[in-house]
Amino acid sequence: xxxxxxxxxxxxxxxxxxxxxxxxxxxxxxxxxxxxxxxxxxxxxxxxxxxxxxxxxxxxxxxxxxxxxxxxxxxxxxxxxxxxxxxxxxxxxxxxxxxxxxxxxxxxxxxxxxxxxxxxxxxxxxxxxxxxxxxxxxxxxxxxxxxxxxxxxxxxxxxxxxxxxxxxxxxxxxxxxxxxxxxxxxxxxxxxxxxxxxxxxxxxxxxxxxxxxxxxxxxxxxxxxxxxxxxxxxxxxxxxxxxxxxxxxxxxxxxxxxxxxxxxxxxxxxxxxxxxxxxxxxxxxxxxxxxxxxxxxxxxxxxxxxxxxxxxxxxxxxxxxxxxxxxxxxxxxxxxxxxxxxxxxxxxxxxxxxxxxxxxxxxxxxxxxxxxxxxx
Amino acid sequence: xxxxxxxxxxxxxxxxxxxxxxxxxxxxxxxxxxxxxxxxxxxxxxxxxxxxxxxxxxxxxxxxxxxxxxxxxxxxxxxxxxxxxxxxxxxxxxxxxxxxxxxxxxxxxxxxxxxxxxxxxxxxxxxxxxxxxxxxxxxxxxxxxxxxxxxxxxxxxxxxxxxxxxxxxxxxxxxxxxxxxxxxxxxxxxxxxxxxxxxxxxxxxxxxxxxxxxxxxxxxxxxxxxxxxxxxxxxxxxxxxxxxxxxxxxxxxxxxxxxxxxxxxxxxxxxxxxxxxxxxxxxxxxxxxxxxxxxxxxxxxxxxxxxxxxxxxxxxxxxxxxxxxxxxxxxxxxxxxxxxxxxxxxxxxxxxxxxxxxxxxxxxxxxxxxxxxxxx
Numbered sequence: 129x130x131x132x133x134x135x136x137x138x139x140x141x142x143x144x145x146x147x148x149x150x151x152x153x154x155x156x157x158x159x160x161x162x163x164x165x166x167x168x169x170x171x172x173x174x175x176x177x178x179x180x181x182x183x184x185x186x187x188x189x190x191x192x193x194x195x196x197x198x199x200x201x202x203x204x205x206x207x208x209x210x211x212x213x214x215x216x217x218x219x220x221x222x223x224x225x226x227x228x229x230x231x232x233x234x235x236x237x238x239x240x241x242x243x244x245x246x247x248x249x250x251x252x253x254x255x256x257x258x259x260x261x262x263x264x265x266x267x268x269x270x271x272x273x274x275x276x277x278x279x280x281x282x283x284x285x286x287x288x289x290x291x292x293x294x295x296x297x298x299x300x301x302x303x304x305x306x307x308x309x310x311x312x313x314x315x316x317x318x319x320x321x322x323x324x325x326x327x328x329x330x331x332x333x334x335x336x337x338x339x340x341x342x343x344x345x346x347x348x349x350x351x352x353x354x355x356x357x358x359x360x361x362x363x364x365x366x367x368x369x370x371x372x373x374x375x376x377x378x379x380x381x382x383x384x385x386x387x388x389x390x391x392x393x394x395x396x397x398x399x400x401x402x403x404x405x406x407x408x409x410x411x412x413x414x415x416x417x418x419x420x421x422x423x424x425x426x427x428x429x430x431x432x433x434x435x436x437x438x439x440x441x442x443x444x445x446x447x448x449x450x451x452x453x454x455x456x457x458x459x460x461x462x463x464x465x466x467x468x469x470x471x472x473x474x475x476x477x478x479x480x481x482x483x484x485x486x487x488x489x490x491x492x493x494x495x496x497x498x499x500x501x502x503x504x
Numbered sequence: 505x506x507x508x509x510x511x512x513x514x515x516x517x518x519x520x521x522x523x524x525x526x527x528x529x530x531x532x533x534x535x536x537x538x539x540x541x542x543x544x545x546x547x548x549x550x551x552x553x554x555x556x557x558x559x560x561x562x563x564x565x566x567x568x569x570x571x572x573x574x575x576x577x578x579x580x581x582x583x584x585x586x587x588x589x590x591x592x593x594x595x596x597x598x599x600x601x602x603x604x605x606x607x608x609x610x611x612x613x614x615x616x617x618x619x620x621x622x623x624x625x626x627x628x629x630x631x632x633x634x635x636x637x638x639x640x641x642x643x644x645x646x647x648x649x650x651x652x653x654x655x656x657x658x659x660x661x662x663x664x665x666x667x668x669x670x671x672x673x674x675x676x677x678x679x680x681x682x683x684x685x686x687x688x689x690x691x692x693x694x695x696x697x698x699x700x701x702x703x704x705x706x707x708x709x710x711x712x713x714x715x716x717x718x719x720x721x722x723x724x725x726x727x728x729x730x731x732x733x734x735x736x737x738x739x740x741x742x743x744x745x746x747x748x749x750x751x752x753x754x755x756x757x758x759x760x761x762x763x764x765x766x767x768x769x770x771x772x773x774x775x776x777x778x779x780x781x782x783x784x785x786x787x788x789x790x791x792x793x794x795x796x797x798x799x800x801x802x803x804x805x806x807x808x809x810x811x812x813x814x815x816x817x818x819x820x821x822x823x824x825x826x827x828x829x830x831x832x833x834x835x836x837x838x839x840x841x842x843x844x845x846x847x848x849x850x851x852x853x854x855x856x857x858x859x860x861x862x863x864x865x866x867x868x869x870x871x872x873x874x875x876x877x878x879x880x
Contacts, residue, residue, distance in 0.1 A: 170835040196828040203804050211825055428579055449587055452572040459546040
């Protein structure tokens with residue numbers, strides 16, 4: 129994987145560049161749709177490429193490990209072959225899901241024992257095991273195994289947790305470096321910066337990972353309940369330390385406004401379930417604010433779903449019609465809202481990029497943040 | 505609406521023709537995807553036209569009357585405007601749903617009082633009311649309001665029920681003829697032949713409707729639990745009487761084999777929820793038989809979903825992948841199976857048409873029936 133930093137904004141830390149993987153080139157800043165078990169919920173692969181214009185998607189190691197499982201993934205020749213999505217992919221390390229989804233778990237220095245949220249079966253993830261699993265899944269970019277510290281953790285817990293994550297990172301790197309990719313293309317390992325909401329821990333964490341000379345870095349453990357301003361501050365603290373010539377990936381964030389604020393602070397890559405999950409709950413994002421499609425006010429609104437929208441569904445369907453589909457609990461409603469929101473997110477980061485290139489990012493971003501915050 | 509009978513098979517009653525409506529031309533035999541509340545479950549309108557190659561879709565009067573309701577449909581300018589589907593549409597009369605879905609109902613000579621299955625609210629359908637409702641929905645082809653006799657009805661009940669349906673038909677025709685379409689294009693009323701599984705009642709019913717000189721005729725009350733052979737016999741009895749120069753629509757039928765058998769017996773139009781409903785339950789139809797995608801045998805089958813399939817999903821996705829999506833309860837599984845099955849049904853009736861044109865229908869049909877009956 130190679131990152132080329134093309135331009136940094138004169139008035140902010142916003143940057144644009146290209147990430148080159150063996151499965152293709154990604155233009156940053158970029159948003160990565162979440163393909164939990166190898167499918168982006170409710171969206172055909174064709175539409176994801178042609179309509180949403182996704183350049184890279186994310187898979188969840190925890191979910192893929194449980195279903196379809198490693199035997200099937202390996203036999204298929206990796207996730208790209210299994211799901212037929214031939215663009216770059218990234219997998220998380222399973223850390224977040226083990227700590228948020230799985231049943232009773234025991235954390236030790238060695239790793240985490242947990243029970244599947246599906247059938248209660250017992251499993252063990254260690255840094256080495258998670259590297260091996262991600263070799264089998266075969267994403268282009270893979271993540272170090274970390275403890276995802278709860279947002280409410282006190283300083284002592286957060287510090288202890290960070291030390292564990294740092295120890296695990298070394299073990300991840302060691303295992304990664306002593307193994308080969310399985311399917312003939314390169315994989316890249318990103319360390320993750322943890323440290324909860326404690327400035328000195330975040331600094332320590334950023335300095336620690338920066339020393340590893342990785343190809344890119346992730347910022348984890350944010351947007352887990354802390355105030356938005358604290359999240360932005362942590363991004364600033366971390367990005368002041370992370371090497372400028374490497375891509376920075378803010379994990380699991382966030383609203384369109386969060387994304388613009390993070391881009392302004394020098395983040396290059398994003399993923400979040402929000403566009404699809406909120407879409408399935410009838411919330412759609414537009415450049416003039418958010419719309420709750422369950423609201424009765426759309427009953428008789430026969431105007432296009434989003435006249436300026438980036439997806440073909442935006443002009444094919446009306447607000448009244450999609451509102452009706454949500455009321456009638458039709459699957460098509462979930463599909464339309466998901467594809468709309470993903471196309472909107474990809475449009476948003478694409479516009480951010482264009483404005484960075486053109487030198488007007490901050491002016492555009494300030495205007496957008498105002499609009500995006502509205503409820504229509 | 506005009507029907508042009510183009511050819512009748514030399515060795516059977518199979519026919520092909522064209523139905524011309526103000527929203528376009530339909531080539532028969534044809535299958536009509538069911539768009540219950542104005543959407544074909546899980547399928548984008550674009551894909552329905554471009555991929556499934558649907559030529560006409562069906563809407564359910566009962567469902568549309570309840571949701572979105574007449575006020576919204578009228579304000580939109582009818583169902584075509586409301587859902588943006590600009591091809592021909594057909595609505596049933598609500599008879600079937602009132603008798604199968606709705607809550608406590610009272611049948612009288614006047615009509616049927618029933619309660620909504622959604623909120624228990626009380627409603628009344630009479631033949632006149634149902635004509636008015638279908639004027640507001642605005643489908644190109646609309647159906648007479650009938651009592652859909654239970655498949656288990658004894659002769660006396662079936663006879664009484666048929667007389668009621670015949671009385672209601674006259675009232676439907678009278679109301680239809682004394683009202684105008686609301687949106688500037690023509691609508692056509694099809695009477696429905698009832699009579700349960702009693703040959704003399706079916707004959708009587710067919711003779712009665714044939715006298716009305718309608719533009720087309722529907723055969724209702726079949727595939728409601730009676731043996732398949734009885735259904736085929738009833739189709740034969742009715743089609744021997746219905747005028748040859750008018751299209752015949754077999755309501756709510758059925759499996760791919762049912763459809764070929766009915767085509768052989770002179771039926772021109774079909775609708776059924778089977779391709780979408782069974783698809784959502786992981787059953788897909790192929791030209792070599794049916795596949796249950798939940799079956800563990802597909803775990804490691806990385807061959808295309810249906811190498812000879814008519815839809816783009818057939819070669820984009822593998823059996824193992826779609827099997828995995830069903831196991832993981834992903835929406836995308838329902839979408840893929842729905843679009844595959846609909847494309848298959850449309851392919852099937854298209855092939856039937858081509859073989860009628862070419863003069864080899866019966867040979868082809870016999871071979872297909874053998875293949876279609878297999879479980880893969």
